[in-house]
Amino acid sequence: MAAEPSLADVLAFVAQHEPDYLEELRRFVAIPSVSALSEHKGDMVACAEFVAAALGSAGLTAEVLPTAGHPVVYGEWTGAAGQPTALVYGHYDVQPVDPIDLWDSPPFEATLREGRLYGRGAADDKGQVLMHWAALAALLSVRGSLPVNVKVLVEGEEEIASRNLEVFLMANRERLAADLVVISDTDLFAPGLPAICYGLRGIAYFQIEVVGAAGDLHSGSYGGAVANPIEALAKILAGLKDDRGRILIPGFYDRVRPIGEREKAELARLPFDEEGFREETGAPALHGEAGYTTLERLWTRPTLDPNGIWGGFTGEGLKTVLPSRASAKVSCRLVPDQDPAEIGRLFEAHVQRLCPHGVTASVRIMDGGKPWVTSIDHPAIQAAARALAKGFGQEPVYTRAGGSIPIVAAFQALLGAPTVLMGIAPPDDHAHAPNERMDLANVYAGIRSAVHFWDELGRTNMASGGQ
Amino acid sequence: MAAEPSLADVLAFVAQHEPDYLEELRRFVAIPSVSALSEHKGDMVACAEFVAAALGSAGLTAEVLPTAGHPVVYGEWTGAAGQPTALVYGHYDVQPVDPIDLWDSPPFEATLREGRLYGRGAADDKGQVLMHWAALAALLSVRGSLPVNVKVLVEGEEEIASRNLEVFLMANRERLAADLVVISDTDLFAPGLPAICYGLRGIAYFQIEVVGAAGDLHSGSYGGAVANPIEALAKILAGLKDDRGRILIPGFYDRVRPIGEREKAELARLPFDEEGFREETGAPALHGEAGYTTLERLWTRPTLDPNGIWGGFTGEGLKTVLPSRASAKVSCRLVPDQDPAEIGRLFEAHVQRLCPHGVTASVRIMDGGKPWVTSIDHPAIQAAARALAKGFGQEPVYTRAGGSIPIVAAFQALLGAPTVLMGIAPPDDHAHAPNERMDLANVYAGIRSAVHFWDELGRTNMASGGQ
Numbered sequence: 001m002a003a004e005p006s007l008a009d010v011l012a013f014v015a016q017h018e019p020d021y022l023e024e025l026r027r028f029v030a031i032p033s034v035s036a037l038s039e040h041k042g043d044m045v046a047c048a049e050f051v052a053a054a055l056g057s058a059g060l061t062a063e064v065l066p067t068a069g070h071p072v073v074y075g076e077w078t079g080a081a082g083q084p085t086a087l088v089y090g091h092y093d094v095q096p097v098d099p100i101d102l103w104d105s106p107p108f109e110a111t112l113r114e115g116r117l118y119g120r121g122a123a124d125d126k127g128q129v130l131m132h133w134a135a136l137a138a139l140l141s142v143r144g145s146l147p148v149n150v151k152v153l154v155e156g157e158e159e160i161a162s163r164n165l166e167v168f169l170m171a172n173r174e175r176l177a178a179d180l181v182v183i184s185d186t187d188l189f190a191p192g193l194p195a196i197c198y199g200l201r202g203i204a205y206f207q208i209e210v211v212g213a214a215g216d217l218h219s220g221s222y223g224g225a226v227a228n229p230i231e232a233l234a235k236i237l238a239g240l241k242d243d244r245g246r247i248l249i250p251g252f253y254d255r256v257r258p259i260g261e262r263e264k265a266e267l268a269r270l271p272f273d274e275e276g277f278r279e280e281t282g283a284p285a286l287h288g289e290a291g292y293t294t295l296e297r298l299w300t301r302p303t304l305d306p307n308g309i310w311g312g313f314t315g316e317g318l319k320t321v322l323p324s325r326a327s328a329k330v331s332c333r334l335v336p337d338q339d340p341a342e343i344g345r346l347f348e349a350h351v352q353r354l355c356p357h358g359v360t361a362s363v364r365i366m367d368g369g370k371p372w373v374t375s376i377d378h379p380a381i382q383a384a385a386r387a388l389a390k391g392f393g394q395e396p397v398y399t400r401a402g403g404s405i406p407i408v409a410a411f412q413a414l415l416g417a418p419t420v421l422m423g424i425a426p427p428d429d430h431a432h433a434p435n436e437r438m439d440l441a442n443v444y445a446g447i448r449s450a451v452h453f454w455d456e457l458g459r460t461n462m463a464s465g466g467q
Numbered sequence: 468m469a470a471e472p473s474l475a476d477v478l479a480f481v482a483q484h485e486p487d488y489l490e491e492l493r494r495f496v497a498i499p500s501v502s503a504l505s506e507h508k509g510d511m512v513a514c515a516e517f518v519a520a521a522l523g524s525a526g527l528t529a530e531v532l533p534t535a536g537h538p539v540v541y542g543e544w545t546g547a548a549g550q551p552t553a554l555v556y557g558h559y560d561v562q563p564v565d566p567i568d569l570w571d572s573p574p575f576e577a578t579l580r581e582g583r584l585y586g587r588g589a590a591d592d593k594g595q596v597l598m599h600w601a602a603l604a605a606l607l608s609v610r611g612s613l614p615v616n617v618k619v620l621v622e623g624e625e626e627i628a629s630r631n632l633e634v635f636l637m638a639n640r641e642r643l644a645a646d647l648v649v650i651s652d653t654d655l656f657a658p659g660l661p662a663i664c665y666g667l668r669g670i671a672y673f674q675i676e677v678v679g680a681a682g683d684l685h686s687g688s689y690g691g692a693v694a695n696p697i698e699a700l701a702k703i704l705a706g707l708k709d710d711r712g713r714i715l716i717p718g719f720y721d722r723v724r725p726i727g728e729r730e731k732a733e734l735a736r737l738p739f740d741e742e743g744f745r746e747e748t749g750a751p752a753l754h755g756e757a758g759y760t761t762l763e764r765l766w767t768r769p770t771l772d773p774n775g776i777w778g779g780f781t782g783e784g785l786k787t788v789l790p791s792r793a794s795a796k797v798s799c800r801l802v803p804d805q806d807p808a809e810i811g812r813l814f815e816a817h818v819q820r821l822c823p824h825g826v827t828a829s830v831r832i833m834d835g836g837k838p839w840v841t842s843i844d845h846p847a848i849q850a851a852a853r854a855l856a857k858g859f860g861q862e863p864v865y866t867r868a869g870g871s872i873p874i875v876a877a878f879q880a881l882l883g884a885p886t887v888l889m890g891i892a893p894p895d896d897h898a899h900a901p902n903e904r905m906d907l908a909n910v911y912a913g914i915r916s917a918v919h920f921w922d923e924l925g926r927t928n929m930a931s932g933g934q
Contacts, residue, residue: 218898308788
């Protein structure tokens with residue numbers, strides 16, 4: 001009997017297949033799987049089938065499962081009797097691409113420039129989903145088995161707040177049972193410096209509509225005697241935050257868990273390049289809540305941001321119109337222990353309080369996701385730390401993230417399993433914006449890290465610590 | 468030698484031709500002469516030619532004259548040697564039609580419903596331009612001559628602040644020389660109740676752009692640490708006016724001429740139906756500057772109104788974006804003796820003063836027009852009052868208007884001639900808005916009034932009074 005292929009053989013396999021990974025990521029990005037826009041419904045199905053085929057080729061049993069919205073892809077390999085089971089989660093849907101004219105290359109033609117692959121979804125989250133199936137394929141191809149049982153769930157609605165995933169999880173609770181959840185949808189802390197994320201902000205997303213007159217009016221014939229909904233909306237938005245960046249919604253901060261002195265000190269120790277961060281944004285200056293550092297603002301403080309606004313005449317030239325309505329999309333990033341539903345009630349009440357005379361305002365709660373933090377002492381998180389150190393050749397740092405993965409809280413609640421966030425996107429990935437990009441080196445180091453992670457996990461006593 | 472045809476014969480001719488006027492107005496409205504949108508350039512030329520043909524058929528020498536923008540139509544009949552000369556001004560251009568989905572019938576298919584003709588431009592200003600050429604045609608057709616000399620100037624850029632007309636007037640000063648200017652681009656005071664307008668508000672129109680980051684950012688990864696241009700724009704707009712409707716731009720009111728007790732009392736005596744006005748707007752309540760009545764707000768007080776706003780994600784669904792820019796169109800209605808150029812400087816300075824940290828704001832001055840008031844004692848105005856009384860069978864009231872006809876001030880300055888505003892649009896004409904409409908009865912009464920006006924003017928000693 002031949003010797004069992006070693007981990008080195010698996011890593012050699014990975015190294016040999018790098019050109020194939022690039023080609024496969026190109027094909028993955030080329031599918032315009034924009035979950036928010038109904039015109040991409042067919043692309044969503046095509047993308048789900050692409051992911052299922054990739055999981056099947058890797059050696060998992062894989063299928064596309066329907067939901068009330070876009071389908072979920074599910075695959076599993078459960079041949080490691082007596083070993084722990086991990087559930088890997090990712091998403092195949094991407095953000096819309098507008099403003100399209102700010103892209104330097106077409107968003108759905110993955111374009112390689114100076115080692116970076118540009119395209120919508122390259123970093124968020126297609127490159128990171130591919131990292132997992134590539135590592136599983138390498139292990140199964142070279143060794144014929146995995147050290148632990150692995151289930152993979154790739155959804156199609158992460159960018160629209162995972163609308164139907166909670167129902168899906170409830171319905172498939174037994175099938176998805178796992179000892180831990182692994183999610184790769186976060187960033188490196190700096191180029192080449194891996195990070196394990198132990199906290200995420202939640203989100204509450206709203207749409208405000210302000211209505212005055214029944215129809216648009218001539219601003220000369222009526223101006224001065226009829227309230228202007230754009231002005232009213234501006235007053236509402238201006239009344240949501242003071243000049244020091246403090247949100248003015250009564251009760252908004254009541255459940256915010258203050259960070260301790262230890263965590264504050266650890267954040268201050270991270271090699272964060274404030275001026276580099278500002279340069280990356282292109283903003284004339286950084287700006288946020290008074291009394292907090294940039295990392296504290298991003299990771300530990302809640303926000304309120306208008307995401308879009310529209311009303312009246314927005315075309316070329318002049319139109320002397322007194323518009324009948326104006327709308328805005330507004331979202332709050334939430335931190336432990338804020339609750340999106342409660343924030344929704346407080347938000348709506350404050351909008352009504354701010355609504356000026358002569359118009360009416362309505363608030364639609366679009367979606368929400370809970371914030372999350374976990375302990376970094378859990379053995380699965382420590383296994384991930386060792387794996388990233390080997391894959392990237394650099395010890396990881398422990399970070400939080402400003403973004404939301406609403407499903408993390410749902411996993412914690414539903415499966416009772418801890419979650420490990422090991423993401424490999426570059427910090428300047430332009431996710432959700434024009435010219436989204438992924439470093440190819442990260443993809444390759446990520447695949448190596450995932451190989452190490454399964455290996456480390458096979459040798460870890462999951463009951464030895466952590467929360 | 469046969470008896471000279473009487474005024475009664477001319478009025479009988481008008482009555483016989485009512486179906487023809489309706490048909491001609493339909494064809495006039497059907498030409499989509501939207502001056503603000505470059506895609507309608509060809510329609511503007513077609514519309515100018517339509518007007519020139521109508522003036523020619525009426526018996527004037529008529530031609531289409533170029534400007535740096537849309538052409539001007541000019542016609543004249545100067546056979547009344549020794550008699551005064553009047554210059555009739557109107558415009559053939561119309562406002563854009565959006566929001567198109569709020570129209571009950573296509574804006575460029577003039578549709579007759581219950582005695583009202585619906586279509587863009589039916590009231591503002593095509594129905595009123597037609598009124599003049601119809602009256603001149605009737606007089607010239609029945610009597611072969613006019614009691615005074617008449618020049619007619621119909622421009623194509625009134626809805627874009629008459630950009631090129633001042634240059635045209637300068638270049639054609641001799642040719643346009645007149646003893647008075649007649650403009651029909653205002654409203655009846657109430658259904659069937661004619662009005663002579665002796666004051667107009669001016670306008671100053673701006674576009675504000677606020678820029679933060681160089682490109683759109685992920686609201687999770689950056690939110691809280693980078694300023695939001697929509698929020699900044701909302702704070703700027705909210706800072707332009709206080710909660711009592713008072714504009715906060717320093718110096719804004721410095722040149723506002725207060726109305727006297729006599730005028731205040733006259734305004735209060737007008738049969739103004741406040742609740743009917745509110746119902747017509749469909750707004751939940753009227754709203755304006757504290758301390759003034761609705762008519763005072765509309766006619767004698769300056770305003771500041773956002774006309775449009777846009778920024779960030781405005782599509783279907785969610786996008787968690789921190790936008791890089793936001794824009795608004797804002798305009799001020801001005802009253803004597805405010806000056807649009809000075810208001811522009813004050814506006815820009817205040818926007819810069821209000822601009823929050825972390826973003827930059829820029830102001831583009833789009834266009835401006837001066838406010839205007841005149842004396843109602845001038846013999847030409849009194850002739851118009853007698854003509855309207857005969858045409859409508861109802862003594863006119865004296866009013867001001869909230870809208871702008873920027874060219875009125877230019878006529879006053881350039882030709883040194885007084886201006887008579889005799890408009891026939893219904894007060895609820897929805898000008899500049901969806902479902903613009905014109906009462907057919909007004910068109911017919913307007914044509915009769917115009918016939919009477921030329922007759923009255925032929926018997927008026929222009930030097931007998933007025934300012």
